[in-house]
Amino acid sequence: MIVRRKRFKFHPKFYALAVFAGLVIIGLLVLFIPGRSWGVTSSSGMMLNLDVKTAIIRKEECVAIEKYDQLMYIAGEGDTVNEGDTLAWVLKWGYSEDMLQSVLMLENEIYDEQMRQLDGIEDGELAALDAGIDEVKHLIRACIMTGEGEDLQLLEQRLCAELAKRSAYLRDKVYATETLTALYREEEIRNTQFEQWRSTIAATTSGRVSFYFDGFEQALNADKLDILTSELLASAIKGNKEGSSSDDEMSLLYRIVEPNTWYCAFLTNAADPVRLVKGQEYSVVFDGYSGSTYRGVALEAKVSGKKVVNILQINSDIGDFIGVRSIKAAISAQVSGVEVNTESIQFEKGVPYIVLADGNNTRIEIEVYAVDGSKAIVRAKNARDTLVSGQKYVKERVSNFTRIKEKLGL
Numbered sequence: 221m222i223v224r225r226k227r228f229k230f231h232p233k234f235y236a237l238a239v240f241a242g243l244v245i246i247g248l249l250v251l252f253i254p255g256r257s258w259g260v261t262s263s264s265g266m267m268l269n270l271d272v273k274t275a276i277i278r279k280e281e282c283v284a285i286e287k288y289d290q291l292m293y294i295a296g297e298g299d300t301v302n303e304g305d306t307l308a309w310v311l312k313w314g315y316s317e318d319m320l321q322s323v324l325m326l327e328n329e330i331y332d333e334q335m336r337q338l339d340g341i342e343d344g345e346l347a348a349l350d351a352g353i354d355e356v357k358h359l360i361r362a363c364i365m366t367g368e369g370e371d372l373q374l375l376e377q378r379l380c381a382e383l384a385k386r387s388a389y390l391r392d393k394v395y396a397t398e399t400l401t402a403l404y405r406e407e408e409i410r411n412t413q414f415e416q417w418r419s420t421i422a423a424t425t426s427g428r429v430s431f432y433f434d435g436f437e438q439a440l441n442a443d444k445l446d447i448l449t450s451e452l453l454a455s456a457i458k459g460n461k462e463g464s465s466s467d468d469e470m471s472l473l474y475r476i477v478e479p480n481t482w483y484c485a486f487l488t489n490a491a492d493p494v495r496l497v498k499g500q501e502y503s504v505v506f507d508g509y510s511g512s513t514y515r516g517v518a519l520e521a522k523v524s525g526k527k528v529v530n531i532l533q534i535n536s537d538i539g540d541f542i543g544v545r546s547i548k549a550a551i552s553a554q555v556s557g558v559e560v561n562t563e564s565i566q567f568e569k570g571v572p573y574i575v576l577a578d579g580n581n582t583r584i585e586i587e588v589y590a591v592d593g594s595k596a597i598v599r600a601k602n603a604r605d606t607l608v609s610g611q612k613y614v615k616e617r618v619s620n621f622t623r624i625k626e627k628l629g630l
Contacts, residue, residue, distance in 0.1 A: 257614075257615045258577050258612055258613070258614065258615050259560065259561050259564060259612070259613055259614075259615035260610060260611065260612055260613070261558045261559065261560055261607065261608065261609055261610060261611045261612075261613060262558070262559045262609050262610075263556070263557075263558065263559070263609040264556070264557070264558075264559035264595070264597060265554065265555060265556035265557075265597065266554075266555055266556075266589065266590040266592055266595070266597045267552065267553075267554055267555075267590070268494070268502075268551075268552060268553045268554075268555055268589060268590035269550070269551075269552045270494075270550070270551040270552070271548070271549075271550055271551075272486040272487075272488075272548070272549055272551060273457050273486060273546065273547075273548055273549075274457065274484045274485060274486045274506075274546070274547055274548070274549045275436075275440065275453055275456040275457050275484075275485050275486070275545060275546055276482065276483070276484060276541050276544050276545055276546075276547065277440055277441065277442060277445070277448075277482065277483040277484075277485055277531075278441070278442060278475075278477050278478070278482050278483070278538065278541075278542070279441070279442035279443070279477070279478040279481055279482065280427075280430075280437060280441060280442075280475045280476060280477040280478065281424065281425060281427075281475065281476045282433075282437045282438065282472055282474075282475050283421075283424060283472070283473055283474055283475070283476070284471060284472045284473060285310060285421065285471060285473050286471070287471050290310075290311040291308055291309070291310055291311070291473075292308060292309040292311065293307070293308045293377070293431065294306045294307055294308055294309065294377060295307045295308070295377075295423075295429050296374045296377060297429070297430055297431055297432065297543070298428060298429070298430065298542055298543075299428070299429050300427070300428055300429075300479070301423045301426065301427065301428075301429050301476070302423065302426045303422075303423055303424065303425050303426050304422050304423060305422060305423045306420055306421070306422055307421045307422065307423055307429060307474055308421045308431075308473070308474070309418045309419070309420060309421070310418065310419045310420075310421055310473075311417055311418055312417050312418070312419070322410055323407070323410050323411060323414055326403065326406060326407050326410060327383075327387065327407065329403060330387075330400065330403045330404070330407060331386075331387070331390070333397075333399055333400055333403060334390045334394045334400065337394050337395065337397065337400070338393075338394060343393070345389065346386070346389065346390070346393070349382070349385060349386040349389060350386070352382050352385075353379065353382045353383060353386065356375060356378050356379045356382055357379065359375050360375045360376065360379065363375060391404075421473060421474070423476060424476065425476050426476070427476040427477050427478055427479060428476070428477045428478075428479040428538065428542055429474055429475070429476055429477075430474065430475045430477060430542050430543060431473070431474050431475075432475075432542075432543045433472050433475070434459075434545050436455075436456050436545060437472070437475060439452060440452065440453075440456055440545075442478075442481070442482075442483060445483065445519070445531060448485065448522075448524075448529055448531075449524050449525075449529070450487055450524035450525050450526075450527035450528075450529055451524075451525070453485055453486075453487060453529055454487060454527070456545055456546060457486070457487070457546050458546070459545070459546055477538065477542050479537055479538045479542070480535060480536065480537060480538070481533065481534075481535055482533075482534055482538050482541065483519075483531055483532065483533055483534065484504060484514075484516060484531070484532045484534060484549060485529065485530065485531045485532075486530050486549070486551075487527045487528065487529065487530070488527065488528045488530060489526065489527060489528070490523050490525070490526050490527055490528050490567070490570035491526075491567065491570075492528075493562075493565045493567075493572045493588040493591060493596065494588050494589075494590060494591050495521040495528045495530055495587070495588065496518035496519075496521050496530040496531070496532065497518055497521075497555075497587045497588075497589050497599065498518055498519060498520040498521070498587070499517065499518065500517070500518050500553060500555065500589070501515055501516070501517050501518075501553065502515075502516050502517075502518060502532060502551050502552065502553045503515065503516075503551070503552045503553065504516050504532060504534070504549050504550070504551055505549065505550045506541075506547050506548070506549045507547055507548035507549065507550075508547075509540075514534050514536060515534065515535075515536070516532030516533060516534045516551075517532065517533050517535075518530070518531070518532055518533075519531040519532070519533060521587075523569065523570035523571060526570075528570065532551075553589075553590075555589035555590050555597055556589075556597065557589055557597045557598055557599045558597070558598055558599060558607050558608065558609060559595055559596070559597055559598075560574055560595075560596055560598055560613060560615075561594055561595070561596070561615045562591055562593070562594050562595065562596045563594070563615065564613055564614060564615050565586070565588065565596060565598075571585055571601075572585070572586050572587075572588055572598075573585045573586055574586055574598070574607075574613050574614070575613065575614040576611060576612065576613050576614070577612040577613055577614050578611075578612065581614070584600055584601075584605045584607050585600070585601040585602055585605070586598040586599065586600060586601055586607065587599050587600075587601050
């Protein structure tokens with residue numbers, strides 16, 4: 221039996237199409253699979269300038285007391301006080317103004333009797349005390365009539381202090397007649413009655429006192445910086461009040477603030493590589509205080525959600541910022557470090573890093589001091605990592621199609 225072999229027919233169109241398809245696939249792979257370009261780190265410097273909205277955070281102790289009827293301030297807003305100093309008098313429910321007025325009227329009666337005893341006697345020290353009292357009274361009248369000058373509450377406190385000095389001097393100077401002795405005894409009784417309705421509020425520690433509250437004192441305090449979130453900081457910057465953390469039976473009365481250590485905090489985007497670098501010193505000029513430049517040292521920046529919490533510690537007198545929460549600020553610094561290409565910076569969970577071209581593709585987490593166009597000044601975030609001038613790094617990921625276009629000048 222003869223077996224005939226089938227002749228294989230050659231179809232040139234089929235093979236041409238197959239070859240063409242293969243070339244297209246290879247071409248696409250060559251053109252669009254990313255390649256890499258490389259850069260070499262160098263030492264460089266740059267000026268950083270940031271305009272931000274900040275929140276002031278203080279190291280402060282807040283004191284609350286039971287609900288009260290009336291309050292008489294003894295210390296003034298921003299006064300420096302020591303532990304035990306009297307800050308205010310709290311007048312309990314049921315207190316009447318007549319009680320205080322009766323004490324004041326009796327003090328005037330005692331003064332008139334003392335002056336009758338001194339009739340015709342010249343006393344230079346007493347004249348000086350009287351002049352001091354008259355001066356403060358004049359300032360009070362001017363403040364009431366014009367609304368200008370010193371704070372009325374502070375003036376009233378000065379007047380009370382001057383009157384107390386004169387009263388103590390006259391008691392020591394003037395002989396206690398039978399009439400004066402009786403008046404002194406009556407004054408003691410009325411003061412005792414008055415004290416039953418009045419309790420003294422004393423400073424629990426030393427520092428700067430403030431009676432102003434904005435609702436953030438409990439949550440936004442220096443002892444809670446480690447747990448500060450971007451949401452809380454954003455609320456403080458916007459001025460959305462948190463409200464008092466005291467219960468319904470208590471009322472916040474005063475704060476004692478550490479005057480020489482305070483903080484300025486602001487937010488940046490987690491997708492933005494620039495953030496404060498721990499230990500770096502920055503200059504801070506607050507809006508409305510252009511004549512004063514503060515120095516702040518950065519704490520470690522912390523990623524919180526889609527934001528980064530940046531905090532500067534300022535070690536200088538707090539001044540007006542004892543009562544300020546939200547304020548704009550210009551932050552600047554002349555920085556130096558390792559220069560890399562901006563496009564080499566990548567992120568993981570908001571933390572920037574670069575990749576070294578060392579054969580192992582070593583990833584180095586970085587802190588970014590400043591960015592100017594394609595240049596960024598950085599340093600290694602972790603002490604175990606080495607990032608110095610002269611190291612090769614992955615500059616950017618680019619397609620071969622881009623490379624070909626560049627070579628062709630397209």
